[in-house]
Amino acid sequence: xxxxxxxxxxxxxxxxxxxxxxxxxxxxxxxxxxxxxxxxxxxxxxxxxxxxxxxxxxxxxxxxxxxxxxxxxxxxxxxxxxxxxxxxxxxxxxxxxxxxxxxxxxxxxxxxxxxxxxxxxxxxx
Numbered sequence: 001x002x003x004x005x006x007x008x009x010x011x012x013x014x015x016x017x018x019x020x021x022x023x024x025x026x027x028x029x030x031x032x033x034x035x036x037x038x039x040x041x042x043x044x045x046x047x048x049x050x051x052x053x054x055x056x057x058x059x060x061x062x063x064x065x066x067x068x069x070x071x072x073x074x075x076x077x078x079x080x081x082x083x084x085x086x087x088x089x090x091x092x093x094x095x096x097x098x099x100x101x102x103x104x105x106x107x108x109x110x111x112x113x114x115x116x117x118x119x120x121x122x123x124x125x
Contacts (some may be wrong), residue, residue, distance in 0.1 A: 009119030032099030
């Protein structure tokens with residue numbers, strides 16, 4: 001099994017910044033070649049935010065967050081980060097970390113096998 005634990009959510013004013021962290025543990029070899037962030041607002045479907053491969057390559061971003069959010073990884077800490085700048089009220093959601101053994105970066109939730117418990121991000125206007 002792969003365990004994912006998110007942290008770093010909170011309440012900020014619009015225009016502010018937050019950094020989310022996702023610590024991964026458990027099976028390692030090819031268990032989670034790609035890490036992703038998704039979010040889900042009340043009454044809405046879970047949507048893709050960003051993803052990155054542990055091995056490198058260009059990250060993938062949703063159009064709504066390009067230029068404002070940055071995903072990165074730290075191999076030594078087995079941790080993936082999501083730096084969120086210029087937050088908008090529409091970014092308010094529960095943010096989930098996810099992992100998949102797929103190396104072609106997926107942007108659909110059902111292509112990820114492991115999920116964290118989620119962390120709340122609220123950007124107030």
